[in-house]
Amino acid sequence: MDLGLDGRRVLVGGASRGLGAAIAEALVGEGARVALVARPSSDLRELATSLGAVEVGVDLADEGGPTAAVERAVEALGGLDGLVVNSGGPPAGTFGQVDDATWQRAIDGTLMSAIRLVRAAEPALANGRDPAILVILSSSVREPIPGLVTSNALRPAVAGLIKTLVAEIAPIRINGIAPGRIDTARIRTLDRDRAAADGTSVEEVQAATRARIPLARYGDAAEVGRVAAFLLSPAASYVDGVVLPVDGGMIRSLP
Ligand SMILES: NC(=O)c1ccc[n+]([C@@H]2O[C@H](COP(=O)([O-])OP(=O)(O)OC[C@H]3O[C@@H](n4cnc5c(N)ncnc54)[C@H](OP(=O)(O)O)[C@@H]3O)[C@@H](O)[C@H]2O)c1
Structure with a gap:
């Protein structure tokens, strides 16, 4: 199947490593032209060079970051057909551990960067070809994750935003992905933190996690990248307002 992404112009947030990088790789593999957004780093520069992508070194958590990122991407790509709303994950902690500064x-x-990115990109997307937005969420939109209260509170807010925008920004499509446990730098850090908190080893934490996943393994970032490319593509032209788990069957709640 031809996804129809050839020549499409896509801004990918949080794209110097992990899920964003894998999504960018999948898009470039399908012929898309991509702008990679992350805070400036040698990783971002090297990935942009190797993919032939536009490098946009911006902090998406800053008030003006999303607008600056969109402006630079639109200028470099000559417009926008797709947007991947993605960035670093929210800080870990239980309710009792998270103070006001950490909540902010x-x-x-997680929340304001998504709102600002969509707001900044909408005018360019409205002039794009078969425009589509994809938001990277978390399994916490279906099932709270122990020790990640910020994600449990804020990801459902973003899911509510998606469902609202479906009606407000059509014909721009907007969908989400809820990753389960995908092997990235963030997940390795969370596993290390969990092991330290529980006084156990990282291997034991990973084994307990695998035991909860019907496919019995962590996902590979490329497995998210392929689903993302499909949802952003004209091949998914009648898919709108969906949050699709990519989790090896981990989420037990009904859809
Ligand atoms: N991996 C999973 O299994 C999983 C599961 C559920 C949810 N998620 C969510 O999916 C998203 C991506 O996760 P990941 O595993 O790919 O994380 P990751 O490996 O830590 O990558 C995060 C990416 O976002 C960039 N980034 C972080 N803060 C940023 C900022 N303020 N402005 C711009 N870019 C920023 C990072 O680059 P710099 O730090 O250099 O800026 C990096 O490119 C996160 O929100 C995470 O919570 C992931």
Whole structure:
């Protein structure tokens, strides 16, 4: 099947590593032209060079970051047909551990950056070809994750935003992906933190996690990248307002 992404112009947030990088790789593999957004780093520069992508070194948690990122991407690509709303995950902690400053950091990085990115990109997308937005969420939109209260509170807010925008920004399509446990730098850090908190080893934490996943393994970022490319593509032209788990069957709740 031809996804129809050839020549499509896509801004990908949080794209110097992990899920964003894998999504960018899948899109470039389908012939899309991509702008990679992350805070400036050698990783971002090297990935942009190797993919032939536009490098946009911006902090998406800053108030003006999303607008600056969109402006630079639109200028470099000559417009926008797709947007991937993605950035670093919110800080970990239980309700008792998260103070106001940490909540604010989570709100700015996860909720406000999504709102601002969509707001900034909408005019360009409205002039794009078969425009589509994809938001990277978390399994916490279906099932709270122990020790990640910021995600449990803020990801459902973003899911509510998606369902609202479906009606307000059509014909721009907007969908989400809820990753389960995908092997990235963030997940390795969360596993290390969990092991330290529980006084156990990382291997034991990983084994307990695998035991909860019917496919009995962590996902590979490329497995998210392929689903993302499909949802952003004209091949998914009648898919709108969906939050699709990519989780090896981990989420037990009904859809
Ligand atoms: N991996 C999973 O299994 C999983 C599961 C559920 C949810 N998620 C969510 O999916 C998203 C991506 O996760 P990941 O595993 O790919 O994380 P990751 O490996 O830590 O990658 C995060 C990416 O976002 C960039 N980033 C972080 N803060 C940023 C900021 N303020 N402005 C711009 N870019 C920023 C990072 O680059 P710099 O730090 O260099 O800026 C990096 O490119 C996160 O929100 C995470 O919570 C992931």
